[in-house]
Amino acid sequence: MSSAPPPPAIPVVCALIVAASGHVLVAQRPAHKHLGLKWEFPGGKVEPGESPAAAIAREIQEELGATILVGRALPTFTHDYASHQIEMIPFVCQLAAGSPAPHPREHAALRWVTSSEIRLLDLAAADWPVVNAYWPA
Numbered sequence: 001m002s003s004a005p006p007p008p009a010i011p012v013v014c015a016l017i018v019a020a021s022g023h024v025l026v027a028q029r030p031a032h033k034h035l036g037l038k039w040e041f042p043g044g045k046v047e048p049g050e051s052p053a054a055a056i057a058r059e060i061q062e063e064l065g066a067t068i069l070v071g072r073a074l075p076t077f078t079h080d081y082a083s084h085q086i087e088m089i090p091f092v093c094q095l096a097a098g099s100p101a102p103h104p105r106e107h108a109a110l111r112w113v114t115s116s117e118i119r120l121l122d123l124a125a126a127d128w129p130v131v132n133a134y135w136p137a
């Protein structure tokens with residue numbers, strides 16, 4: 001008997017929004033969602049037919065009411081959660097000139113952090129390779 005192939009990884013974009021001070025924005029997932037109350041880089045699932053860069057700009061507008069300039073991509077990788085596998089697609093971004101300050105529309109909280117502060121947070125497991133790619137230990 002052959003078993004069905006595993007479903008493909010779900011593409012997920014996330015943004016490291018970097019302030020002029022070098023602090024990066026992190027967001028706390030709402031309690032009711034998968035990985036509730038874990039900290040993450042804001043973002044979400046890429047919609048069918050959408051480019052990753054368009055997806056991250058859309059997600060940040062929807063979730064934080066802010067407009068970003070999408071910059072360089074960090075390495076992509078897959079991460080296995082028990083229920084599903086995701087393909088993480090991180091981008092280094094900045095707020096666009098004149099953008100409203102990011103404010104939580106869906107998240108429990110937002111925080112601007114340094115490389116040492118982020119390492120003290122209860123991050124979503126898939127985010128550690130992103131942290132280590134942006135701030136090599």
Ligand SMILES: Nc1nc2c([nH]c(=O)n2[C@H]2C[C@H](O)[C@@H](COP(=O)(O)OP(=O)(O)OP(=O)(O)O)O2)c(=O)[nH]1
Nearest residue numbers: 012014034040041042043044045086124125126127
């Ligand atoms: N946005 C985001 N999702 C992450 C990160 N790290 C991580 O493991 N994830 C996981 C959590 C979820 O399993 C998946 C993204 O789902 P999501 O719920 O944020 O996506 P979405 O905003 O499109 O939400 P929905 O419409 O499905 O509710 O990726 C991260 O840094 N940012």
